[in-house]
Amino acid sequence: MAAKIDDKGREAFAAFADLLIPAHKKMPSASSVGVAGPLLDEVLRLRPDLQEDFMRGLEAITGEKAGAAANALYKDDEAAFNAMSLVASAAYYMTPQAREALGYPGQESLTYDAHAVPDYMVDGMIERVTRRGAIYKSTPR
């Protein structure tokens, strides 16, 4: 069962996530792609092992200024910082907006002809290897 996070907690996490993952050139910010919304609940549901450290970190930063709170957490409670930053970055890179901006289609499925002759077979690349001859030592007799 995922922990319940109220609006104040989501607001604090959004600010924390934006500090770690701000908008930059084509890349959107973490909060703009929804990492503090339902996606947060989904990530914590999938990774219950992160919940305890995440919630401890969230409690520590709620009501604090994001920059100072993140630095304090990074310094004083590495486990909580790591859980929160993993949740933020995992959620971020799961979104279609971040993936599109990065040029990452995900682990895509490609079709190919297994019998097509590879370039290295016709452009001389593999021939250069075979021309150098055997490199193994035979079984001693």
Place this chain on the structure above:
Amino acid sequence: MPSVKKSPKVADVLIIGAGASGSIAAKHLAENGFDVVCLEQGGKVDNSEFWGDKPEWELMSQKRWHPNPNVRDLENDYPVDTSDSDVNPLMYNAVGGSTILFAAHWQRFMPSDFRVKTLDGVADDWPITYEDLLPFYEEVDIEMGVSGLGGDPAYPPGKDFPLPPLPIGKIGMKAAEGMNKLGWHWWPGPNAIPSKPYDGRNQCVRRGACLTGCPDRAKASMDHTHWPKALAAGATLITGARVREITVNDEGLASGAIYIDRNGREREQKANVVIMCANGIGTPRLLQLSNTGRDSGGLANSSGLVGKNLMMHPYAAVSGKFDEPLESWLGPAGQTIHSMQWYETDASRGFVRGAKWNVMPSGGPLGMRAAYGGKALEDSWGENLHRNTKKVFGRSFEWGIIAEDLPDETNTVTIDPNLTDSDGIPAPKLTYKNSENTERLIDFHLERAKEAMAAAGAIEMSATRLMRDCGWHLMGTARMGNDPKTSVVNQYGQSHDVPNLYIYDGSVFVTSSGFNPTGTITAIALRSVKNLIANRRNQKVAA
């Protein structure tokens, strides 16, 4: 302690473990009329459980499908004390064993690997040669459906692979260009991943998620390649069966095993022959737990070598960044190309033996980010996160280096005095340190791999001297040999002490080679089980 419930059935052969070697044994024994029972502590895995085709893939890879059992922490795993080990062991406990998560690099050893004492004056020679094993290498290639290109000058001539090679992609081509500039060996890497539909499995779609389970039902994991045939031939597979002891009769012969089912009940499975296939940690763990009272070090251990000579292949890597898109998330993962340029011994280098290199894809952006750990907050996050990711992601690949570690009796699997699994069975403890030879070997290979990266045009590179989570290859802890004083089993995996007890997994390796071992584990298992089948009438069994 609950009472032990006995099964009325006495199996012809009891196999402990349904992974690479156990699957080979089960299929061939069942198809030859043996009444086979296999006890597997894990369950069956369905391909729909894998996340490789979903956005959550990297998130789930770091826990549920992590190869380190101490990270995964599932009930069907057993914990391993690694406090005295340089390397963490990696494995998966399920029908199919670690082939569920392996990268399917399907390598043969080279002829010199079986003769390191003769050639290099270290360790020991194997009681078999490359030539003894060659027909079995070729047969398991067909059983697994290996994709590759014949004619590799790193090996003696032999039959071609059953399937054409997988695409090597932009990363493979880039790496190969660098090797050709240097005049160094490379070759499209053989993989137990089908480049076209094969024996009920689908064509690999280059998903690149092999290491977290293939969602496309392509990769050759033993739950697909062997278990359907073994079950069709009448083998009995009992899952969730955690073995705690191999039983022995008054004559000192193996008589079966006691296991705990998932309802917590102890059960006994009797058998005429027992084959251990529980990997290089699980097998010595169980043998040491099966203390008959006659051997202080456990069963089949008059040599004192059960649990000794653990080898795990330290893994080093050089990662290079390029100024062009390389689609470096694309599979196979799997290897695109490999190199044995620096495999054979050259004494002038200051060490003996060598390493195989392989090029693999670098995965998604979350995994790349994990590499920034340990840096200052502002270096890892903020705008620098985007800058670093943009610079590296999709534009990098890694030359991985599988270093041959030589057998050393101080590298061990023992029984931990405190740690237990979820059924209360004592857990294994590893003691494993790199030798000076290994350290020199790694240093040399890292320098050569940097040269290879530079020749390929890398604009930046970084080196990892030892990846702690690299212990996929668990070998050497019940070595084979002709002399009962210096080995645990003979060349067919038969215990010198207990003639109806066999070991078929990587425990029997005399040396580790510098290769991914599953191709050799399965070839040895096939050779051993064919010998058992051929000599069935002469087999001594428990009455």
